[in-house]
Amino acid sequence: MILEDRIEANVSVWRERVARMIKEYGDFVISNVTVQQIYSGIRGVPIQVSDISFVDPDHGIRYRDYSINEILKLLPKAPGSKYPMVGGLYYLLMDNELPTLSKAKEVEEEWKKRATVPDYVFKIIDSFPDDGSAMAMLSAGVLSMSCDSKFSKAYHESVGKNDYWKSTLDDSIDLTARMPQIAAYIYNKKYRNNQQIDPDPKLDYAANFAHMIGKGDDPLYSELMRLFILLHADHENANVSAHTAHLVGSALSDIYLSCSAGLNGLAGPLHGLANQECCNWLLDLYHFYQGIPSKEQIEEYARKTLEDGKVIPGYGHAVLRCTDPRFTAEMEFAKAHFPDDELFRTAMAVFEVVPGILMETGKVKNPWPNVDALNGALQYHFGVTETDYYTVLFGLSRMLGITSHVVFARAVNKPIERPKALTTRMLESMISEQ
Ligand code: FAM
Numbered sequence: 001m002i003l004e005d006r007i008e009a010n011v012s013v014w015r016e017r018v019a020r021m022i023k024e025y026g027d028f029v030i031s032n033v034t035v036q037q038i039y040s041g042i043r044g045v046p047i048q049v050s051d052i053s054f055v056d057p058d059h060g061i062r063y064r065d066y067s068i069n070e071i072l073k074l075l076p077k078a079p080g081s082k083y084p085m086v087g088g089l090y091y092l093l094m095d096n097e098l099p100t101l102s103k104a105k106e107v108e109e110e111w112k113k114r115a116t117v118p119d120y121v122f123k124i125i126d127s128f129p130d131d132g133s134a135m136a137m138l139s140a141g142v143l144s145m146s147c148d149s150k151f152s153k154a155y156h157e158s159v160g161k162n163d164y165w166k167s168t169l170d171d172s173i174d175l176t177a178r179m180p181q182i183a184a185y186i187y188n189k190k191y192r193n194n195q196q197i198d199p200d201p202k203l204d205y206a207a208n209f210a211h212m213i214g215k216g217d218d219p220l221y222s223e224l225m226r227l228f229i230l231l232h233a234d235h236e237n238a239n240v241s242a243h244t245a246h247l248v249g250s251a252l253s254d255i256y257l258s259c260s261a262g263l264n265g266l267a268g269p270l271h272g273l274a275n276q277e278c279c280n281w282l283l284d285l286y287h288f289y290q291g292i293p294s295k296e297q298i299e300e301y302a303r304k305t306l307e308d309g310k311v312i313p314g315y316g317h318a319v320l321r322c323t324d325p326r327f328t329a330e331m332e333f334a335k336a337h338f339p340d341d342e343l344f345r346t347a348m349a350v351f352e353v354v355p356g357i358l359m360e361t362g363k364v365k366n367p368w369p370n371v372d373a374l375n376g377a378l379q380y381h382f383g384v385t386e387t388d389y390y391t392v393l394f395g396l397s398r399m400l401g402i403t404s405h406v407v408f409a410r411a412v413n414k415p416i417e418r419p420k421a422l423t424t425r426m427l428e429s430m431i432s433e434q
Pocket of ligand 1: 316
């Protein structure tokens with residue numbers, strides 16, 4: 001299988017590189033940790049290697065060292081499409097090589113062979129009330145597949161440690177192959193009276209998802225989903241969802257257990273849920289002023305949000321210190337295809353006003369928009385108006401990056417993660433003894 005062959009060819013090089021780093025530079029100090037960092041979410045403390053993607057604070061995410069613009073240009077596209085095939089993206093994330101179109105298609109073909117979702121997943125999702133959380137359904141559906149884990153089986157059959165990555169990769173391809181239908185099933189159950197649509201094996205990954213949620217008639221929505229999945233596939237291995245999955249995986253929990261845990265983190269309002277909150281904030285703003293608001297109205301509304309002790313969703317970032325290039329990519333998509341859409345124009349007007357207001361607070365480190373500032377407006381344009389579903393779209397995409405990180409961790413035999421915790425009394429005595 002194509003991904004296994006590529007990783008197999010490179011795995012000894014990765015292992016040697018890691019072993020050499022540890023052997024020759026194991027004592028090299030790369031960071032000191034301050035009391036403030038311990039109390040502030042270990043912010044900025046390097047705790048992880050993330051060769052698959054890296055967030056450059058001033059320029060945004062790079063996948064395998066390619067910027068978003070480079071990726072959009074260089075990854076292969078299916079005939080008639082302007083946006084890369086998801087299969088090619090997965091190839092690049094899993095291995096450090098830009099694929100050809102035929103390799104991208106091979107990954108997509110592999111997904112098609114493995115796309116059948118076990119019935120029990122649907123039963124688990126059906127056991128939720130219709131108004132249950134879409135993210136809880138997604139996480140539970142993913143979790144349930146742990147019983148089919150090939151890694152777990154291999155582990156219990158005493159497969160050697162050096163081969164753990166193979167069954168982890170196998171599980172990862174199964175999981176990512178099934179994700180579009182699981183995500184679509186949740187959408188249809190919650191918002192389309194449970195009218196389910198069978199997958200169409202002729203379609204690529206993104207277009208098939210669009211088809212299964214009833215948007216197959218609009219080729220532009222498939223284009224949006226190719227872009228959306230690409231932009232949300234990964235954001236370094238230290239954010240809440242990726243790091244959670246990595247941590248759980250480090251205990252040799254299988255990919256389903258790890259990814260379900262990651263999805264639970266993604267469901268938080270400061271992380272993946274922000275795109276839902278951002279769209280709701282935009283909609284409230286738009287309806288409150290009965291149309292596209294003026295700059296003064298946006299200013300009034302944003303200040304009220306802050307006075308109420310709330311954050312302005314879609315703005316700010318823990319690492320980025322610039323306008324998120326993913327925001328820019330989405331803005332260009334909307335400008336090219338529906339510049340007059342009223343919610344998009346509202347989001348653009350907010351972009352002109354909100355950074356200045358956040359700067360005035362004197363505490364927000366990054367006043368610029370992140371990708372969530374536009375996600376919802378774009379989905380809304382195509383009639384995907386159920387904002388409580390947006391994090392599922394994020395989760396569908398993020399599984400590509402998270403599974404790649406976990407496969408890499410198994411390939412280089414990363415050990416169980418176990419940082420150290422101290423008591424406040426210990427910190428006080430360390431300080432007083434200085
Ligand atoms: N609106 C109002 N206040 C904000 C703000 C925003 N958009 N962004 C940051 N702040 C505040 C923040 O709450 C903190 O206030 P306190 O000191 O009173 O607690 C202060 O500014 C310093 O925060 P920071 O260091 O600049 O940001 P953090 O690293 O603590 O937090 C975010 C980063 C993303 C959680 C934060 O910017 C935020 O809450 N933004 C709005 C929610 C959002 O858009 N999340 C999406 C994140 C996205 F990347 C994702 O995961 N999908």
